[in-house]
Amino acid sequence: MSPAKQTNSADYLRMYRQMVRIRTFEDNANQLYLSAKMPGLTHMYSGEEAVAVGICEALTDDDRITSTHRGHGHCVAKGADFKQMFCELLGKAEGYCRGKGGSMHIADQSHGNLGANAIVGGSMGIATGSALRAKLLGQDDVTVCFFGDGATAQGLLYEVMNMAALWKLPVIYACENNGYSEYTKTAEIAAGSITARAEAFGIEAFKIDGQDVLAVNELTQKLVARCRKGEGPFFIELETYRYHGHHVGDINRAYYRSKDEEKEWKDNRDPIIRFRAWLVEQGIASEEEIEAMNAEVEKDAAEAVAYAEAAPYPDVSEVDMHVYAA
Amino acid sequence: MREITLSQAVNEAIAEEMRRDPTVFLLGEDVAEAGTPFKVLSGLVEEFGTQRVIDTPISEPGFMGLAVGAAMTGARPIVDLMFGDFIFLVMDQLCNQAAKIHYMSGGKLNVPLVLRTNMGATRRSAAQHSQSLQALVAHIPGLKVAMPSSAYEAKGLMKTAIRDNNPVVIFEDKLMYQDKAPVPEEEYLIPFGVANIKREGTDITLIATSSMVQVAEKAADLLAAEGISAEVIDPRTIVPLDEAALLKSVRKTSRAIVIDEGHQSYGITAEIASRLNEKAFYHLDAPVLRMGAMDVPVPFSPALEDVTVPTPEGVAANARKLCAGDMIHAA
Ligand SMILES: Cc1ncc(C[n+]2csc(CCOP(=O)(O)OP(=O)(O)O)c2C)c(N)n1
Ligand SMILES: [Mg+2]
Numbered sequence: 001m002s003p004a005k006q007t008n009s010a011d012y013l014r015m016y017r018q019m020v021r022i023r024t025f026e027d028n029a030n031q032l033y034l035s036a037k038m039p040g041l042t043h044m045y046s047g048e049e050a051v052a053v054g055i056c057e058a059l060t061d062d063d064r065i066t067s068t069h070r071g072h073g074h075c076v077a078k079g080a081d082f083k084q085m086f087c088e089l090l091g092k093a094e095g096y097c098r099g100k101g102g103s104m105h106i107a108d109q110s111h112g113n114l115g116a117n118a119i120v121g122g123s124m125g126i127a128t129g130s131a132l133r134a135k136l137l138g139q140d141d142v143t144v145c146f147f148g149d150g151a152t153a154q155g156l157l158y159e160v161m162n163m164a165a166l167w168k169l170p171v172i173y174a175c176e177n178n179g180y181s182e183y184t185k186t187a188e189i190a191a192g193s194i195t196a197r198a199e200a201f202g203i204e205a206f207k208i209d210g211q212d213v214l215a216v217n218e219l220t221q222k223l224v225a226r227c228r229k230g231e232g233p234f235f236i237e238l239e240t241y242r243y244h245g246h247h248v249g250d251i252n253r254a255y256y257r258s259k260d261e262e263k264e265w266k267d268n269r270d271p272i273i274r275f276r277a278w279l280v281e282q283g284i285a286s287e288e289e290i291e292a293m294n295a296e297v298e299k300d301a302a303e304a305v306a307y308a309e310a311a312p313y314p315d316v317s318e319v320d321m322h323v324y325a326a
Numbered sequence: 327m328r329e330i331t332l333s334q335a336v337n338e339a340i341a342e343e344m345r346r347d348p349t350v351f352l353l354g355e356d357v358a359e360a361g362t363p364f365k366v367l368s369g370l371v372e373e374f375g376t377q378r379v380i381d382t383p384i385s386e387p388g389f390m391g392l393a394v395g396a397a398m399t400g401a402r403p404i405v406d407l408m409f410g411d412f413i414f415l416v417m418d419q420l421c422n423q424a425a426k427i428h429y430m431s432g433g434k435l436n437v438p439l440v441l442r443t444n445m446g447a448t449r450r451s452a453a454q455h456s457q458s459l460q461a462l463v464a465h466i467p468g469l470k471v472a473m474p475s476s477a478y479e480a481k482g483l484m485k486t487a488i489r490d491n492n493p494v495v496i497f498e499d500k501l502m503y504q505d506k507a508p509v510p511e512e513e514y515l516i517p518f519g520v521a522n523i524k525r526e527g528t529d530i531t532l533i534a535t536s537s538m539v540q541v542a543e544k545a546a547d548l549l550a551a552e553g554i555s556a557e558v559i560d561p562r563t564i565v566p567l568d569e570a571a572l573l574k575s576v577r578k579t580s581r582a583i584v585i586d587e588g589h590q591s592y593g594i595t596a597e598i599a600s601r602l603n604e605k606a607f608y609h610l611d612a613p614v615l616r617m618g619a620m621d622v623p624v625p626f627s628p629a630l631e632d633v634t635v636p637t638p639e640g641v642a643a644n645a646r647k648l649c650a651g652d653m654i655h656a657a
Pocket of ligand 2: 148149150176177178179180181182
């Protein structure tokens, strides 16, 4: 990792904290699933924290993101609150979507998160449309479109990248390449180069280590600034890895992914361990300070889970509310 | 007779047809090694290889289009669409292309393909993984639509679908994959357009599709305990529809409720109810009722989701009112 510059210590510590918040959120969500307290299935973001945090820390609350089925990380990184998130995962009335959306549709309007999406690639048009609105209305916010390597197979991506490039829209396409599309290796479902596809439209594209939060953040800051000047769109492919199965129920996965491979990423490329070591090495935080921060996040999460478990479900009368806007 | 799951029944049907006809092949996301997320197709790639059990990228319109082209030129593709909700992505290839090609070519080109997908709520999967979209497809001339209500139907209808020279869409209820039913070892096919009278009765006809057949049967049990005799009919295919069997039953019982998990409005239930009104009006003692999923996107929260679908108690309550001659306010 590069030496400390540009950003100050508080920013670095916040980045670290946000990554830990995501990991801790996911550990708790997984536990809720395993103990049969969470309805349905959910997709864990653990392992990919540096992507969401590196990018979202370069954005303001006015900047928008669109998220995916693996969306808890984006949601936390964009500033969401644990209580409302856990309430949503448990289908409670105080959840971000009043229990109507659940894990796969969590959205946080107050921080510019336009929502997770259960349709792979389903948010590519939405993100690009948000950028079109910014341009039309003369607003200077930027929209980041998160999607996976598997989602690059959706034709929609190529339609919207073409328009974004033609009209110089302030959108950044962030492809989280975690090597797998469900139970299939990316190499088996993606021909050629992913960045070259963006380049074919004249979009500047970058391929970076998605486990290095500083590198992700530094690049995103530059691209966001350029987007604000009308130089967008951009495309970033971030190499990363998901630690859990495709979803929480995907436990016996040796048939498509080896334990050795999982271990290699966890032991040697973990974004949190790497960044923590760097913080200590640079004298930005001591081990004790980091441990205290971790403990505080764990406490926050435990409290939020307890709160959500005790929180009421929405009243049945809410079932046909919100079908149409007033 | 042995009992197997609906999932095994589908698997057997496809395997048998692939053995019989080398032009049959499968394509879809994670159909090979993974055997689909519901594990319905497990084992097929081992027997038939990756040439005939093809894992695709997440490109639904693309592989649907490939299937149409392959079908027009001599193959019999089975497209696996992981969730019925994704049918919106393939609509152009399915409805503008596959459905119309035979007609537009003056009968010269055929599109013998099967699109197998699923439907059904209450799996806590929220609005984009829970829909029952059979009505959208049934609306388009040129497409046939099958809705198996048990493992027995799933196998027999799948085999017929694969041999049909038209595009056929099969909706399986994703909550029924592990449900067992007696399925003969020996080969059988279930012809399209032939309803199955699941249970005979004299007071009211419950016409139900897919998992709603179970709901109707449970309602019939509740009603039987009160002395109301309900006939339960499963049309098995929506297109073609065995109108004669439905009319015959309703002319006998003079009352009917039509139950399908699609949304209540503009659905399959409306079509069937309307045909009964048109053709059995003078035999009816009560309005024909429709019961479907509420007209709301499927909510995630269990507290809300469970009230959106028809239940045995709800069906029985409506049947009771119809039999008593009470006024019914359409839900
Ligand atoms: C249109 C559509 N097709 C298929 C699916 C089923 N599905 C959910 S996630 C997924 C894999 C997505 O892979 P990727 O985009 O790489 O994201 P990752 O899960 O790796 O984060 C698939 C096929 C879906 N939800 N939507
Ligand atoms: Mg992936």
